[in-house]
Amino acid sequence: MSIYSELILDNYENPRNVGVVKKPSKRVSVSNPLCGDAISMSVRIKKGRVAEIKFEGTGCAISQASSSMLTEYVKGKEIVLLKNLDKKFIIMMLGVELGVNRLKCALLPLEALKKLLVEY
Amino acid sequence: MDEFKNVKKQFPIFSNFPGLIYLDSTATSLKPWSVIDELSKYYSNYSANIYRGVYRISEKATEEFEKTRQIVAQFLKAKTSDEIVFTRNTTESLNLVAYTLGRQIVGEGDEIVTTVMEHHSNFVPWQQLAFENGAVFKVIDVDDRGYLACHFDGTTIPNIISKRTKVLALTYVSNVLGTINPVKQIILQARKINPDIIVVVDAAQAVPHLDVNVAELGCDFLAFSSHKMLGPTGVGVLWGRLNLLEKMFPFMFGGEMIVDVSIAKTTFKRPPHKFEAGTPAIGEIIAFKEAIKFLQAIGLEKIRHHEKILALRCFDTLKKEFGEKIKLYGPNNFDDRGGVVAFNFGDYHSHDVASILDEENIAVRAGHHCAMPLHKRLDANSSVRASFYIYNNENDIDLLVKGLRKVEKILKNK
Numbered sequence: 001m002s003i004y005s006e007l008i009l010d011n012y013e014n015p016r017n018v019g020v021v022k023k024p025s026k027r028v029s030v031s032n033p034l035c036g037d038a039i040s041m042s043v044r045i046k047k048g049r050v051a052e053i054k055f056e057g058t059g060c061a062i063s064q065a066s067s068s069m070l071t072e073y074v075k076g077k078e079i080v081l082l083k084n085l086d087k088k089f090i091i092m093m094l095g096v097e098l099g100v101n102r103l104k105c106a107l108l109p110l111e112a113l114k115k116l117l118v119e120y
Numbered sequence: 121m122d123e124f125k126n127v128k129k130q131f132p133i134f135s136n137f138p139g140l141i142y143l144d145s146t147a148t149s150l151k152p153w154s155v156i157d158e159l160s161k162y163y164s165n166y167s168a169n170i171y172r173g174v175y176r177i178s179e180k181a182t183e184e185f186e187k188t189r190q191i192v193a194q195f196l197k198a199k200t201s202d203e204i205v206f207t208r209n210t211t212e213s214l215n216l217v218a219y220t221l222g223r224q225i226v227g228e229g230d231e232i233v234t235t236v237m238e239h240h241s242n243f244v245p246w247q248q249l250a251f252e253n254g255a256v257f258k259v260i261d262v263d264d265r266g267y268l269a270c271h272f273d274g275t276t277i278p279n280i281i282s283k284r285t286k287v288l289a290l291t292y293v294s295n296v297l298g299t300i301n302p303v304k305q306i307i308l309q310a311r312k313i314n315p316d317i318i319v320v321v322d323a324a325q326a327v328p329h330l331d332v333n334v335a336e337l338g339c340d341f342l343a344f345s346s347h348k349m350l351g352p353t354g355v356g357v358l359w360g361r362l363n364l365l366e367k368m369f370p371f372m373f374g375g376e377m378i379v380d381v382s383i384a385k386t387t388f389k390r391p392p393h394k395f396e397a398g399t400p401a402i403g404e405i406i407a408f409k410e411a412i413k414f415l416q417a418i419g420l421e422k423i424r425h426h427e428k429i430l431a432l433r434c435f436d437t438l439k440k441e442f443g444e445k446i447k448l449y450g451p452n453n454f455d456d457r458g459g460v461v462a463f464n465f466g467d468y469h470s471h472d473v474a475s476i477l478d479e480e481n482i483a484v485r486a487g488h489h490c491a492m493p494l495h496k497r498l499d500a501n502s503s504v505r506a507s508f509y510i511y512n513n514e515n516d517i518d519l520l521v522k523g524l525r526k527v528e529k530i531l532k533n534k
């Protein structure tokens with residue numbers, strides 16, 4: 001089965017939540033020097049929830065789609081619940097089987113999200 | 121071309137994975153039956169340790185092991201097989217020189233010169249040695265055509281090489297650009313400025329593909345890996361001038377490399393054994409000679425010609441089919457270039473290109489190919505690399521083009 005499912009390609013071609021949020025509570029950058037992928041993510045937090053979240057950066061279709069889908073998922077959610085998000089969740093969210101190397105691309109936005117939320 | 125028609129049949133992977141289009145021999149080559157058989161013969165018939173045994177199967181193993189050393193020496197036109205040191209791979213061979221001779225001769229204010237097109241294994245060991253010993257680390261640039269930015273008429277090399285240059289470390293063939301460096305001329309020029317300079321050549325992409333002759337080349341050390349030339353993994357070679365090997369400290373201490381050990385002191389064997397501590401990859405080294413025989417039976421000149429024709433055809437076809445959309449790296453002139461074609465395709469990430477090609481059973485490499493300084497110089501995060509060897513043919517290029525059409529179809533005009 002192709003890893004380039006309709007869902008992934010749709011999020012790659014029309015990524016959601018691209019840019020930088022206004023008056024961010026926090027902003028972080030993560031990168032994977034192995035393939036040159038780099039993502040910066042910003043969040044505005046209100047009353048323990050993600051009020052707004054955006055990302056920008058360069059990378060492969062998998063890291064872009066994963067960023068788009070993850071930011072879409074976390075919008076409006078309570079931070080305490082988001083702390084549990086893990087690798088398994090990302091694999092489920094993407095709905096395709098990835099090899100170890102491509103999995104790293106998919107996990108990059110999760111790393112950014114974790115960094116954003118550590119102190120909240 | 122008849123030699124190449126039946127080559128595929130001698131590689132079992134093509135029967136076990138029908139339809140495989142393998143375009144990643146620069147990373148590692150496939151293995152023919154003769155190598156696999158020799159390996160399993162050792163493991164099933166005489167799998168004893170070498171040197172110490174007085175029983176027959178140990179003597180047989182020692183004999184077969186040392187035969188490989190002879191064959192490697194003849195293959196490289198080395199003066200004696202004592203100049204052939206077995207290591208694990210090219211990386212270990214290069215580190216051996218940096219750790220032993222490097223740390224003996226490079227001091228504060230001395231210079232180490234390398235190039236921006238090196239694989240990390242011939243870059244980082246020298247960079248770190250320079251940091252450690254307070255030496256100056258100088259890097260020869262590449263020009264926009266993919267050649268080293270130094271001229272061999274003596275005009276720019278003097279700015280780079282000086283009397284204080286202790287080591288010149290350079291690659292024979294670039295694993296990304298494919299550039300075949302005029303190593304012999306560079307060494308001649310460098311020695312005119314500084315006759316004492318130690319020249320270390322990374323020949324990982326040269327020995328599998330070109331007729332390499334250490335007697336003619338003029339270098340002091342030359343490193344390569346068995347696994348990139350049809351042989352088993354776990355085997356590297358360091359060729360070094362005997363007088364230098366004799367002067368150098370051992371790299372690792374332990375069994376096999378000593379003559380006598382007492383509480384007060386240890387005396388070491390002569391080269392090459394001084395550098396071969398511990399039990400080596402015996403079966404793999406024994407089987408490695410079959411790889412060399414395989415290459416010799418075809419002939420290195422024919423292999424070089426075959427790869428050149430394929431790489432040139434790949435380069436021209438990609439340009440014709442995709443025009444401006446494809447960015448090809450490395451020299452246009454294939455007289456100066458090996459069987460490596462690295463490129464970037466539109467705005468698609470190299471990982472996406474390689475993943476979609478994999479769906480078509482086409483194996484190419486994506487990433488920085490352990491050459492990050494070069495990719496920074498090329499202003500590219502990564503690249504896709506197709507490389508050719510004896511089992512490739514023109515059909516592979518047609519399928520590569522078809523695969524790239526599929527990439528376009530899936531990823532659209534992003």
Ligand SMILES: Cc1ncc(COP(=O)(O)O)c(C=O)c1O
Binds near residue numbers: 146239294324
């Ligand atoms: C030019 C060059 N040098 C060194 C190496 C390292 O070889 P090994 O991984 O066998 O040590 C490679 C392999 O990719 C190479 O292409």
